[in-house]
Structure formats: structure tokens, C-alpha cells
Amino acid sequence: MKLLVCISKAPDTTSRIAFTDGDKRFDESGVQFIVNPYDEWYALVRAIELVEQNGGSVTTITVGEASCDPIVRKALAIGATDAVRIDAIPTDSSQVARLIANYAKDQGYDIILGGKETIDNNSSAVPAMIAECLDLPYVALVTKLEMSGDEATLTAETTGGTNNLSVKGTFVMSATKGIAEQRIPNMRGIMSARTKQLQVVEASAVEISTQVDVFKLPPLKGDCVIVDADNPAELVRVLREEAKII
Amino acid sequence: MSVLVYISTQAGKATNAGLEVASYASALQTGEVIALVAGDISGDGGLGAVGVSKVMHCADALTDNSQQSKLTKEAALSIGAKAVVFSGNSIGNSIAPRVAIAMNAGYVAGATGLPEGKTYTRNVFSGKATAHVQVTTETIVIAVTPNSFGIKNTGGSEAVVEAFSADVGEARVTLNGFTPTSSEGTVPLPEAIRVVSAGRGLKGPENWGIVEDLAKALGASTACSRPVGDMGWRPHHEHVGQTGITIRPDLYIACGISGAIQHLAGVNQSKVIVVINTDPEAPFFKAADYGIVGDVFEVLPKLTAAINAL
Numbered sequence: 001m002k003l004l005v006c007i008s009k010a011p012d013t014t015s016r017i018a019f020t021d022g023d024k025r026f027d028e029s030g031v032q033f034i035v036n037p038y039d040e041w042y043a044l045v046r047a048i049e050l051v052e053q054n055g056g057s058v059t060t061i062t063v064g065e066a067s068c069d070p071i072v073r074k075a076l077a078i079g080a081t082d083a084v085r086i087d088a089i090p091t092d093s094s095q096v097a098r099l100i101a102n103y104a105k106d107q108g109y110d111i112i113l114g115g116k117e118t119i120d121n122n123s124s125a126v127p128a129m130i131a132e133c134l135d136l137p138y139v140a141l142v143t144k145l146e147m148s149g150d151e152a153t154l155t156a157e158t159t160g161g162t163n164n165l166s167v168k169g170t171f172v173m174s175a176t177k178g179i180a181e182q183r184i185p186n187m188r189g190i191m192s193a194r195t196k197q198l199q200v201v202e203a204s205a206v207e208i209s210t211q212v213d214v215f216k217l218p219p220l221k222g223d224c225v226i227v228d229a230d231n232p233a234e235l236v237r238v239l240r241e242e243a244k245i246i
Numbered sequence: 247m248s249v250l251v252y253i254s255t256q257a258g259k260a261t262n263a264g265l266e267v268a269s270y271a272s273a274l275q276t277g278e279v280i281a282l283v284a285g286d287i288s289g290d291g292g293l294g295a296v297g298v299s300k301v302m303h304c305a306d307a308l309t310d311n312s313q314q315s316k317l318t319k320e321a322a323l324s325i326g327a328k329a330v331v332f333s334g335n336s337i338g339n340s341i342a343p344r345v346a347i348a349m350n351a352g353y354v355a356g357a358t359g360l361p362e363g364k365t366y367t368r369n370v371f372s373g374k375a376t377a378h379v380q381v382t383t384e385t386i387v388i389a390v391t392p393n394s395f396g397i398k399n400t401g402g403s404e405a406v407v408e409a410f411s412a413d414v415g416e417a418r419v420t421l422n423g424f425t426p427t428s429s430e431g432t433v434p435l436p437e438a439i440r441v442v443s444a445g446r447g448l449k450g451p452e453n454w455g456i457v458e459d460l461a462k463a464l465g466a467s468t469a470c471s472r473p474v475g476d477m478g479w480r481p482h483h484e485h486v487g488q489t490g491i492t493i494r495p496d497l498y499i500a501c502g503i504s505g506a507i508q509h510l511a512g513v514n515q516s517k518v519i520v521v522i523n524t525d526p527e528a529p530f531f532k533a534a535d536y537g538i539v540g541d542v543f544e545v546l547p548k549l550t551a552a553i554n555a556l
């Protein structure tokens with residue numbers, strides 16, 4: 001089994017969000033970076049489990065500069081076999097997807113996995129776009145994945161419920177909660193990650209179709225109006241008369 | 247120039263998410279709004295009233311997003327649409343990015359409003375910031391964040407329904423079954439207008455009755471914090487926050503939830519936030535519009551009674 005897992009560098013969930021360069025760029029100073037949780041906890045761990053059961057390899061792929069290497073090493077410490085980094089500044093979803101698809105197209109992967117979304121860009125787009133670039137089937141929001149031979153059985157979230165699905169042959173998927181449990185790398189994993197292969201490949205020529213004019217922080221909420229606990233009817237009144245919401 | 251809008255239907259009617267994106271497409275005011283529906287439709291599915299003039303109807307309810315993507319592309323090409331609009335819900339998010347690649351179009355994921363000039367606003371950093379993005383391609387695919395625009399009746403007349411088909415190839419993903427997460431008639435959480443949510447302060451799953459009663463009184467959906475989902479007190483699909491579902495209802499009532507940054511990320515775009523917590527120092531109060539410092543076990547039944555008395 002040959003699996004490819006897309007992993008992205010993301011700011012730690014408690015990071016202070018600030019911008020620089022005329023608010024056109026995320027300010028990385030003082031920010032702790034992690035593997036995007038959906039990529040790590042769900043896609044990567046399930047891929048490792050499948051290879052533990054069936055044999056094969058898990059390669060991670062990341063579009064980014066050398067500053068991504070620590071999070072790539074973390075993925076290797078958790079149990080990925082080897083890693084690829086496409087050396088480019090990730091700018092938008094279609095650029096990242098096209099770069100990964102261009103690399104993956106003749107490598108014979110059985111499954112290409114990603115997380116549900118990144119916690120910084122929140123597009124939920126890259127795995128679907130890779131699937132389109134490679135003309136492959138795509139299953140989004142997978143909460144359960146079992147393999148038998150070249151047939152996958154999946155449970156996936158969709159609007160208003162869950163689908164039970166099956167796919168034969170190569171496919172692309174995004175993973176979400178339920179498919180696996182987070183793994184903490186152990187000492188042996190961390191040691192062996194140092195010597196695992198992290199291949200840096202040059203980016204293919206890909207066009208960028210969007211551009212950020214500016215990032216903004218949301219306006220601060222005004223003060224919270226405290227209502228007496230013994231008089232919830234007052235809350236109902238303000239929700240109705242002031243907020244006009246009920 | 248006409249706009250194509252992809253619509254999901256349920257029992258022959260456009261879903262609320264569908265009506266919302268059709269409203270959005272009308273408000274773009276770039277020209278005729280044409281809807282694409284794959285599956286059941288009765289009459290015009292309610293789409294004329296939100297500004298759709300024509301429905302392209304494919305009778306086959308396609309379940310493979312590569313087929314849905316091909317169908318959308320062919321429909322857009324056939325009417326010369328330069329903008330294709332989807333709901334940014336689970337279904338839309340599985341098709342729209344494919345269409346963007348297939349049409350070499352720039353993609354705006356999670357647009358939260360109409361563009362200003364050519365600039366679209368979208369949420370990033372899990373709701374902690376917005377990005378104002380320009381698309382540099384001629385053709386554009388937009389996924390609109392559920393509940394960010396609303397359904398706007400234009401008073402338009404019944405839309406014309408025309409059969410449409412295209413060569414979409416074989417389905418490669420087989421659908422063996424669908425299990426609804428909510429009982430018939432309740433709204434999927436991302437589309438809910440009112441949400442009552444509860445956290446570890448409820449002490450145990452056996453205490454959720456008071457949360458459900460309040461939700462029922464308000465016609466709200468229920469949600470929960472992550473630990474509550476993790477401990478199995480509530481189903482996973484109710485977990486909201488940075489690593490759960492992002493919602494933006496008109497009213498969010500948080501009961502016994504501390505308001506950790508990761509929780510706030512998924513709910514802080516709610517129009518009005520009410521927090522009920524025994525701890526006046528709970529961080530959630532800083533993100534709230536209204537608060538009650540009190541015990542959920544006492545406050546919720548009283549609040550429910552007050553609403554039922556309306």
C-alpha cells in the first residue's frame with residue numbers, strides 16, 4: 001500500500017493572530033507552529049495504521065519553505081515513512097493542489113489523504129482540487145476508512161447526515177474526527193525521524209489565481225450586558241426588544 | 247453576464263442553503279441567475295422567488311462529486327457563465343473546488359458577503375480574522391458561508407425549468423446508504439439560525455434534558471464543546487469550535503462552557519451570544535453580548551419557561 005498524506009504547517013491554536021507588511025501577511029514572529037490538526041490527528045494517523053496492518057509506506061507531502069521542516073519531522077516521528085517538501089511559498093489552494101498533483105501524478109499512490117481543512121486558511125479545498133487535477137474520485141469528511149484489497153469502505157459526513165460509501169482503486173479523501181485517535185510521538189520515533197528521508201523538490205510552474213489585498217481582525221465585542229440570574233424573563237425581554245432576535 | 251448557482255434540493259424544494267446562495271447570486275447583479283439542480287424538483291423548487299429565472303434540471307441525483315463537477319462545468323459553459331456560486335456547506339465544499347480546477351477559475355472559499363468591487367471577504371484563522379481576496383482570473387467559483395447572507399425574497403415569478411444533461415462519465419464512488427444525523431425536519435447545525443450549546447458544566451449526559459428543552463422552546467439546534475463530544479456525552483457532529491463545526495447563527499446560547507479560544511473560534515461570528523456560567527471570570531463573558539452569572543440547573547428551566555410563556 002502506497003499512501004500520500006498532505007500536511008500543512010499551521011499556527012498553534014492558541015496563537016495570537018496578527019499581520020505584517022501592511023496587513024498583507026500573517027505575522028509569524030513568536031508563533032509556535034504545529035502540523036495542521038486535521039492532517040496530523042486524522043489523515044496521518046489513519047494512514048500509518050493502514051500501513052501497519054497491510055504493509056507499505058506513508059509519504060507526507062508539504063508545500064512550503066524550509067521553515068516547514070520541523071513540522072515535517074514531527075510527522076516522521078509519529079510514524080510516516082518518508083517526506084517530500086515542494087519548495088514554494090504556499091499562496092492559494094489551487095496553487096498548492098496543482099503542485100501536489102504534478103508531483104503525485106506518476107508515483108502510483110493508492111490513496112491521497114488530507115485533513116478536513118487547515119486551521120489558518122480554512123478553505124477545505126486542496127484535496128478536492130488534487131482529485132480534479134488527477135481525475136480521481138474524492139470523498140470528503142471521512143470519519144471511517146477500512147480497506148479490503150483495492151476496495152475502500154468509508155463513512156463520511158455530509159450535509160444533514162453521513163454517507164456509507166465504497167470506492168475501488170486510487171482515490172483522494174479528506175479526513176475528519178472519528179477516523180483515528182491522535183498519536184503522541186515516542187522517543188524512538190523522534191530519534192528515527194532524524195534519519196528518515198525528507199526530499200526537497202523544486203516547484204513546477206503553476207499559476208496563482210487569487211491575491212490577498214488585506215487581512216483584518218474582527219471588531220471587538222462591546223461590553224457584555226449581565227442579566228440577573230433570578231430573572232431570566234429579563235433576558236427574554238432584551239433578546240426580543242433590544243437584540244430583536246427572538 | 248449570467249451567473250450559475252448550484253442548488254441542492256430536499257423533497258423537491260431547494261434547501262435553505264440553496265435559497266441562500268440563489269439570493270446571493272441575485273444580489274451579485276451581474277445578470278440572469280440560472281440554477282443547476284441535480285435530483286428531485288417539484289415546480290421550480292421555490293427558486294423563482296429568490297431571483298432565479300431558469301432552472302437547468304438534471305433528473306439524475308448524482309452522488310459522485312466528479313460527476314457533479316463535470317455537470318456544473320458543462321452547464322456553466324453552455325450559458326457562458328463567468329461566475330459559479332455554491333453553498334460552502336459539506337456538499338458544496340466537495341464540488342466547488344473541483345469545478346474551480348476544471349474551469350481554471352479562481353476560487354473563493356467561504357465568502358461571507360457580497361464582493362466590494364472585485365474583493366471578496368472570507369474568514370481565515372478559524373474565524374479569528376478575515377481575508378480580503380481578489381480573484382485574478384476571468385472566471386470565478388464562489389462558495390458562500392452558510393447563514394452569512396440569508397434568504398432574500400425578490401418577489402420574482404416562477405422560474406422556467408428545462409431538462410439538462412451532460413456526459414459526466416461513470417460514478418466511481420458508490421453510495422451504499424445515508425444516515426441522517428438529525429431527525430426529519432431539523433436544520434443541519436451549520437445552517438441553524440438559533441443554537442443552544444452546552445459544555446462540561448452540565449456534569450453528565452443525563453442532564454441534557456434542560457438543554458434540549460430550551461432548544462425546543464426556541465426552535466434551536468443543539469451543539470456542544472469538544473470535551474463533551476470527546477467523552478461521548480453528545481454525538482461528535484454537535485462539536486463546534488476550531489476543530490469542530492463553525493457556525494454563525496443569529497443566536498448562540500452557551501451553557502456551562504468556559505469559552506476557550508478554540509471554542510470561540512467556531513462560534514464568535516454568531517450575531518448575538520448569550521453566556522450562562524457560574525464563574526463570572528469565565529473568558530466567554532468577554533465574547534458575549536448578554537450573560538447570566540448563574541447555575542445552568544437553575545437558570546435553564548426558568549429561561550425555558552419564560553420563552554414558553556411568550
Ligand SMILES: Cc1cc2nc3c(=O)[nH]c(=O)nc-3n(C[C@H](O)[C@H](O)[C@H](O)COP(=O)(O)OP(=O)(O)OC[C@H]3O[C@@H](n4cnc5c(N)ncnc54)[C@H](O)[C@@H]3O)c2cc1C
Pocket residue numbers: 013037444445446447448470471472473474485486487488489490501502503504505506507508509512522523524525528540541542543
Ligand atoms: C488543538 C485544540 C483544539 C481544540 N478545539 C476545540 C474545539 O473545536 N471546540 C471546543 O469546544 N474546544 C476545543 N478545544 C478545547 C478547549 O481548549 C477547551 O478545553 C474546551 O472548549 C472546554 O470545554 P468546556 O467549556 O465544555 O469545559 P470547561 O473548560 O471545563 O468549562 C466548563 C465551564 O462550565 C462552568 N460551569 C460548571 N458548572 C456549572 C453550572 N452548574 N452552571 C453553569 N456553568 C457551570 C465552569 O465555570 C466552566 O467555565 C481544543 C483544544 C486544543 C488544544
